[in-house]
Amino acid sequence: MTSARKRRLSIYLKLKYLLVLPVIAVLLIFSLYPFLSQIYLSFYSVSIRTYWEPTFVGFDNYMSQLVNPGYFWRSLGITILFVVIVVLSELLLGLGLALLIHPLSRVTKIITSLVVMPMFVAPVFVGALGRLAFHSIVGIVPYYFNFIGISPPSLTRFFDAFAIVCALDIWQWTPFIFLIVHAGLMSLPQEITDAAKVDGAGGWNQFRHITLPLLRTVLGVAIIFRTMDAFRTFDIPYVLNQGGPGSPVGGTTTISILIYTMMLHYQKIGDASAIVVVLLIFLNLMIPRITKYLGI
């Protein structure tokens, strides 16, 4: 290598790093710093009033959330149950919808735009709508349930409240899975399906042996995205019934609601930070296993 070329390469390498420095700085300030702050605060007893003068308490916050009274595990259990139910339901419904609409090539665009409409509604509004719709006196859902003589679902019964939150989430986010699967179906090579038809493969065999294996990666991506999103759920259950029934960990108290409640209602910023740190460790252990299982 000539010396001129070596010089140019050296300048090029330095310039490369110099030019990405602003992006790295932004990432450090807005991601790493808050993350480190959370870890720091998790070892302190701190409220709004004492924010600038916290008291070091060691692992007390962790013990409080994990052992006594151990709100973290209860809320995590509710969150995991919620995630499993909604992701599975959305996957089945989204896949079913996509398979149904896919052959209807002429009207696909119109139907797609109708199907995805719930995604454009703010989750807060969905929760507020749900609260109004299930109001025991003026709500439309109890009205029709009473009309047909069935006891209406109530936001103050554990199973009912949980089912309502799941139903609203499924209504809103099934179109997301539908969109991803639909795009995946559009990209499948038509020749393989045609060959299978020629060989006499029926619809179910085509789906089981051709379509599903080819969609595996797409479905895996959809599951990962929805799982991450569902884990963070806050808006719908909080606006609907503040994570209740029951408190501080009620029937629909997701982990995000627990963090919020601890931080702003109970003024236990340290406890909330401890939950965040434990959750981060838990997710870092869980996500690689899920991606490995899904083959992504």
Place this chain on the structure above:
Amino acid sequence: MVAYLSQEKVSRRGYIKYVGGIVVVAVVAGAAYYGWQTYQAPKKEVEIEQQWISGPEGDNADKTAKLWNEKYAEKTGIRVKTTALAFEGYFDKVSAQTVSDNPKPDLFEIWSYNTGQYAPYMEPMNEYFKDTKLFSSPDGEPYNFNDMDPACIEAGTYKGKIYNLWDSNIHIVQMYRKDIIPTPVETWEEMLDLARQNTRSLNPNSKTKYGMCIPGRADYGYTWKAFCGCYWSYGGQYFKPGTFEPDFNSEAGLKAARIWYAAAKENLIPPDVPSWGFLEVMAAQQSGEVAFALNWQPVFVTLMDQKQSPIVYDKMAMDSPPGVKQPDGSIKRAPYRGGNVVGINIRSENKNEAFKYLAWHMFGEGMWNAVALGGNPGNLRPYLDPEALSKYPWIADQVRMQLHKNGRAEPAYPELPVIQAVGFRNVHSLLTLQVTPEEFVENLQKEATDVLKKAGYF
């Protein structure tokens, strides 16, 4: 760019030109930004920002600010801008604003029991009251500090410093259908009996579906405040005398808890009350399907409005909440009393101007304007003025119900909002029948004790 730079034939001049170009652009952009930041148009007026919770008080404050701007902005050089934030999550926003040392807003609303919590972020006003240039009207007429209800001053005081001024009262009162319940309900037991008579599932001839209604939301102050009125009337108190040790697991606590529990257990309240705030309770009354409710006093104006409450507008009455019959036959009532209060941001760059406006709003023409718009202030003058009593029925109601005399406020200390959170969450659990009254008082006592012990109170 990288491809261009990595070409063998790029010369040194090429590099210099390219990097130089980036540097020139960066310098020009930086200079423009700096100039934009530092440029200040010559100021004729100071604009102060007041922040309120959107709702009746926020609307009221905005209209009062507009009156000031029309009449006094030019004269005083102080212009007032109102920001109204949503009720949901208001205090989360205020917490973030105060902790981040934001100089805006100059004035912000909180509730009286948040005084201790936000004291580090509010400007003490004791010295401002002594300055006659500030504590006077735009025309120079001095205000009288003693016009403000001493209880209101006390609620806004923490460790001897006055941090906020009381704009309007928060009371929990009874609102009932006078066509069904002819006279105000006197005792809690009577309330349950009347509720049983007026619940259709127990009495098919009942005019209403449910006999009563109370707020029960898990994250809601009124859930706890409504309960406090019952608890205090049974003789309950926050702390054991002379200490900061909670006293909730007392006989009074148990009696009050049994009343709330019975209302839920016997289906005297709508089943989703545990997810209701004051708006849902009001909506239930507006529907005509509830005979009696405990709710925040200002909603009565909506219930009396023919357009907003066509079914019940002419059937509603309001009074002090029920109480407990004493051995001498009198009724001991202890209606909850709190206040919407306003203080000056300690980081504000316009503290004098903010106080000048605040004093006008609380002691002067602004206060009277707020009264005319439906407000019920902490200032005592309207309640002692015969013209105001005849002109403004909501003021007359306050005097009739003796809310000033009987109204009881929570003790002021910084952890109060956290104790309230413990309170309303436990009351919510009681109304969902997840705990018995005995478990309720034990849980409440334990959690409140933990909070105060951790804070070093005892």
